[in-house]
Amino acid sequence: MALFASVGSAQALDGREAGLQAAHQALNHLGANSPVFAMVIASHQYQAREVLNGVTSLLGELPMIGFSSPAGLTNEGHFQHSVVVALLSGDFQADAMWLPGYAQSGRETAAKVADHAAAREERQSLLVFADGFNGDAEQFCGAIPSGMSVLGALSSGDINTGNTYQMTGTQTGTGGMVAAFLRGEIKIGVGYDHGWDQVGKQFRVTRSRGFWLRTLDGRPASEAYAALFGYPARDWAFPPLSYLARLYPLGIELGDDLVARAPIRVEADGSFRMNATIRDGIDAYLLVGSRAACERAARDAAQQALLKLGDAKPVFALVLVDIAWQMLLKANPGAEIEAVRDILGANVPVAGGYTLGQIVSADDATPKFLNQHIVVIAFGEPVQSS
Incomplete structure (x- = not known):
């Protein structure tokens, strides 16, 4: 059949x-x-x-x-x-x-x-x-x-x-x-x-608890992104930036692979709500996507x-x-x-x-x-x- x-x-x-x-x-x-x-x-x-x-x-x-x-x-x-x-x-x-x-x-x-x-x-x-x-x-x-x-x-x-x-x-x-x-x-x-590539910016994950990525390079994750993209850190906790953070995932080294891990949203305290855990002390690389x-x-x-x-x-x-x-x-x-x-x-x-x-x-x-x-x-x- x-x-x-x-x-x-x-x-x-x-x-x-x-x-x-x-x-x-x-x-x-x-x-x-x-x-x-x-x-x-x-x-x-x-x-x-x-x-x-x-x-x-x-x-x-x-x-x-x-x-x-x-x-x-x-x-x-x-x-x-x-x-x-x-x-x-x-x-x-x-x-x-x-x-x-x-x-x-x-x-x-x-x-x-x-x-x-x-x-x-x-x-x-x-x-x-x-x-x-x-x-x-x-x-x-x-x-x-x-x-x-x-x-x-x-x-x-x-x-x-x-x-x-x-x-x-x-x-x-x-x-x-x-x-x-x-x-x-x-x-x-x-x-x-996927269509996301490493652009050279590197962070150190300095504090992460469960699904919440708290700090990058010793400061709230939203502050790290604010310094990079030019929008105030407080704006990342509100739409549209709180959602658009998913456009800019982190590449995490797992063995020989660079695995994309993306925020679901940015919380009021500046942390990133993920749906996969990221452990402290590892390096993360900014990834950027394009239509092509x-x-x-x-x-x-x-x-x-x-x-x-x-x-x-x-x-x-x-x-x-x-x-x-x-x-x-x-x-x-x-x-x-x-x-x-x-x-x-x-x-x-x-x-x-x-x-x-x-x-x-x-x-x-x-x-x-x-x-x-x-x-x-x-x-x-x-x-x-x-």
């Missing part, structure tokens, strides 16, 4: 109507094929329960996972205040799981995921969406057994209030993780990259995903993009999708959204938690041996 995919999107005043219209459009595009699995990307401005009610009124008890985002992404580009529904149909199976304890313990959540996966012998891929404001994604990734393929992202929304949500076919909430286990005749190729570098990164990520598919033809692409890209590409919304389509082809359905972090597995190693990246997850139908 061939693998088919379709995407529907809608904008409406309330979440139920937008979810209903998007699901209806996706079903129409799928034609006579019966959906096996659904993914939903919904505006954080909607009530999660309303979106779920609208989608499930048409899809019923279909295995489904979803997350909130400031904007949805499709082949047509970038849409705020919208719901995007992607459907997959084919000879594969999907289980959806709601894990409400993620914010309390990423390690325990990883153990539950691993236990669920171990109950089945066949090879499976795991797709996850988790709360971007609460919970420790690095801890979750570190506790996943190596060799287990985990892909996904952290949901985003209102940075000021921390409003974000996750959903399955029966439940919605904050502080949780949703997971889908995919097994059978489906092949997945993943690629990822991001478009190049999007094409590279799509090319990687295609290569990982091997002989399988891409049928659908899930594109998970850091929220910093939305800020950087504000004058050219949807530019990253155009770049992805340049590689995958105009006829491959695309769905995605903006996230507060990305999770990828590569080369049978422990999953990695990323900031600032675009992740392209291409779904294809395995080539049948004759």
Whole structure:
């Protein structure tokens, strides 16, 4: 049985109507094929329960996972205040799981995921969406057994209030993780990259506690940025600078790699609220992004995903993009999708959204938690041996 995919999107005043219209459009595009699995990307401005009610009124008890985002992404580009529904149909199976304890313990959540996966012998891929404001994604990734393929992202929304949500076919909430286990005749190729480069400015992390980066070079983090960019330190605690700080992440040396770690926002005391811990005493380098570098990164990520598919033809692409890209590409919304389509082809359905972090597995190693990246997850139908 061939693998088919379709995407529907809608904008409406309330979440139920937008979810209903998007699901209806996706079903129409799928034609006579019966959906096996659904993914939903919904505006954080909607009530999660309303979106779920609208989608499930048409899809019923279909295995489904979803997350909130400031904007949805499709082949047509970038849409705020919208719901995007992607459907997959084919000879594969999907289980959806709601894990409400993620914010309390990423390690325990990883153990539950691993236990669920171990109950089945066949090879499976795991797709996850988790709360971007609460919970420790690095801890979750570190506790996943190596060799287990985990892909996904952290949901985003209102940075000021921390409003974000996750959903399955029966439940919605904050502080949780949703997971889908995919097994059978489906092949997945993943690629990822980012468009931020080191510019030479170096800091020493002198005080960090949990997710809060307190001081750089012995002074509040906002003062360090104020001296660099020329805006008063007090202004960094208020919009728009409190959010735009994500455009200027820090590159942290982890082994031989320089890993991007980006603030979610700047707090009133001048500290940076991160969603990954940074230890004291290490060097951090300022990173700056550009439109050209991001478009190049999007094409590279799509090319990687295609290569990982091997002989399988891409049928659908899930594109998970850091929220910093939305800020950087504000004058050219949807530019990253155009770049992805340049590689995958105009006829491959695309769905995605903006996230507060990305999770990828590569080369049978422990999953990695990323900031600032675009992740392209291409779904294809395995080539049948004759």
